Amino acid sequence: MATKKxxxxxxxxxxxxxxxxxxxxxxGAPKSEFEEIVEGGAAPKKKGLDTSSNAYTIIYAAVMVIxxxxxxxxxxxxxxxxxxxxxxxxTKAQILASLNIxxxxxxxxxYQNAVKADMLMxxxxxxxxxxxxxxxxxxxxxxxxxxxxxxxxxxxxxxxVIPMNGLGLWGVIWGYIALDEDxxxxxxxxxxxxxxxxxxxxxxxAPLFQSRFPGKIVTSDGQVALQxxxxxxxxxxxxxxxxxxxxxxxxxxxxxxMINKVLTSYLPFxxxxxxxxxxxxxxxxxxxxxxxxxxx
Amino acid sequence: MANKNNEALKQxxxxxxxxxxxxxxxxxxxxxxxxxxxAIVMGLSVTVIVAMxxxxxxxxxxxxxxxxxxxxxxxxVAALVTIVSEILKAFAYDVxxxxxxxxxxxxxxxxxxxxxxxxxxxxxxxxxxxxxxxNGLGYAAIxxxxxxxxxxxxxxxxxxxxxxxxxCYDHGYMNxxxxxxxxxxxILVGCIIWFHRSKNKDLQxx
Numbered sequence: 109m110a111t112k113k114x115x116x117x118x119x120x121x122x123x124x125x126x127x128x129x130x131x132x133x134x135x136g137a138p139k140s141e142f143e144e145i146v147e148g149g150a151a152p153k154k155k156g157l158d159t160s161s162n163a164y165t166i167i168y169a170a171v172m173v174i175x176x177x178x179x180x181x182x183x184x185x186x187x188x189x190x191x192x193x194x195x196x197x198x199t200k201a202q203i204l205a206s207l208n209i210x211x212x213x214x215x216x217x218x219y220q221n222a223v224k225a226d227m228l229m230x231x232x233x234x235x236x237x238x239x240x241x242x243x244x245x246x247x248x249x250x251x252x253x254x255x256x257x258x259x260x261x262x263x264x265x266x267x268x269v270i271p272m273n274g275l276g277l278w279g280v281i282w283g284y285i286a287l288d289e290d291x292x293x294x295x296x297x298x299x300x301x302x303x304x305x306x307x308x309x310x311x312x313x314a315p316l317f318q319s320r321f322p323g324k325i326v327t328s329d330g331q332v333a334l335q336x337x338x339x340x341x342x343x344x345x346x347x348x349x350x351x352x353x354x355x356x357x358x359x360x361x362x363x364x365x366m367i368n369k370v371l372t373s374y375l376p377f378x379x380x381x382x383x384x385x386x387x388x389x390x391x392x393x394x395x396x397x398x399x400x401x402x403x404x
Numbered sequence: 405m406a407n408k409n410n411e412a413l414k415q416x417x418x419x420x421x422x423x424x425x426x427x428x429x430x431x432x433x434x435x436x437x438x439x440x441x442x443a444i445v446m447g448l449s450v451t452v453i454v455a456m457x458x459x460x461x462x463x464x465x466x467x468x469x470x471x472x473x474x475x476x477x478x479x480x481v482a483a484l485v486t487i488v489s490e491i492l493k494a495f496a497y498d499v500x501x502x503x504x505x506x507x508x509x510x511x512x513x514x515x516x517x518x519x520x521x522x523x524x525x526x527x528x529x530x531x532x533x534x535x536x537x538x539n540g541l542g543y544a545a546i547x548x549x550x551x552x553x554x555x556x557x558x559x560x561x562x563x564x565x566x567x568x569x570x571x572c573y574d575h576g577y578m579n580x581x582x583x584x585x586x587x588x589x590x591i592l593v594g595c596i597i598w599f600h601r602s603k604n605k606d607l608q609x610x
């Protein structure tokens with residue numbers, strides 16, 4: 109005769125016999141957790157669907173994935189605008205932080221008050237206004253050869269802010285360096301990072317490290333001279349050397365390389381302070397205009 | 405039935421707390437508890453996500469093909485986490501920057517998969533919802549306690565406001581820098597487990 113089958117509701121163990129065992133041998137569940145499996149036509153499936161068949165499984169997975177995909181696309185596209193606004197706001201707050209304007213409640217208007225123009229540096233070091241939309245990713249702008257310089261005014265003095273991008277230990281780092289009108293003296297800096305070690309490399313985002321920059325000089329003899337050295341190696345009296353973060357040598361080196369790489373690209377601008385004022389009054393500019401008119 | 409729902413809600417908050425009894429979700433408990441604010445947000449996000457995914461899985465439990473049930477659970481959780489992360493980016497940008505990867509890591513938070521597989525697959529939506537809320541709150545409670553101690557002793561602040569007066573600093577009090585570091589969170593969780601075991605004798609190993 110056919111023995112009855114009992115299935116453990118907890119672990120799915122199937123016991124064959126005339127009655128359920130006292131204890132499930134697999135999971136130790138008591139007898140009450142067993143239910144009899146009635147085979148054949150006596151137990152029509154609840155839904156009339158075989159949920160373990162291949163076709164059902166595949167269709168189920170496909171439908172689920174399509175539904176979820178549509179849902180995510182919908183959410184993402186409805187919130188996109190707000191998110192972009194937040195990122196722009198955050199970028200502006202970072203630029204302001206390099207100008208030592210921090211914790212502003214209304215970033216947008218504070219930015220408008222302080223930053224007068226978003227400019228692009230030309231090959232000869234002159235600045236032309238940037239016409240496009242406000243950028244949030246300056247790494248790709250740098251790679252595309254568009255070298256942004258923000259002209260800002262703080263307490264009636266002109267400052268220049270240069271965006272920087274580089275690599276730390278675990279991921280990207282970025283920052284903004286604000287220079288005085290002489291394009292040499294550091295007015296303020298801001299650094300941030302994607303995934304540096306909290307408490308070590310992450311400290312480049314902390315005020316302690318950033319407070320070492322103001323007053324330092326960026327170039328010497330036409331070359332970038334500002335250096336971030338291993339902690340304790342910097343000469344305190346030097347106008348060019350800055351102590352890195354304790355215990356975060358690789359991140360500090362990353363900051364050093366970032367400053368060096370980016371500012372080297374900006375050398376024409378940094379070294380152009382002396383003649384920038386007179387340039388347009390002199391013959392050089394007129395000659396250029398003449399050349400253009402001939403070509404026309 | 406109401407009694408069962410009640411149990412599902414209350415048990416995980418203290419007696420069967422997911423963090424201190426089941427030792428689940430420790431990774432994020434260490435990472436986001438240096439300050440109170442991200443800890444609260446993380447706790448609430450996890451609560452919402454566990455509760456919602458529990459309900460969804462519970463509703464689907466009879467239709468889910470057994471062979472791909474873990475995948476189905478993962479997809480549901482991942483979709484919910486992505487939505488919460490997008491919403492945070494839109495409405496609480498600072499918090500989303502601070503929580504950065506940990507929001508994404510909710511997907512791998514063992515509490516979620518644990519509850520889905522152990523509870524939602526066998527129980528109805530109402531009980532599953534309660535179970536999700538209970539486990540989420542149990543997790544959040546531990547996070548808040550740890551974050552409270554760490555922020556208070558580590559930076560003298562609570563929710564970003566200075567609570568230890570300047571007077572104390574003038575008289576030689578110093579913030580405990582170790583509190584900011586992740587290992588201290590582990591030690592604090594350990595202390596909570598110690599306290600918890602001393603109150604619940606039946607959990608003690610002989």
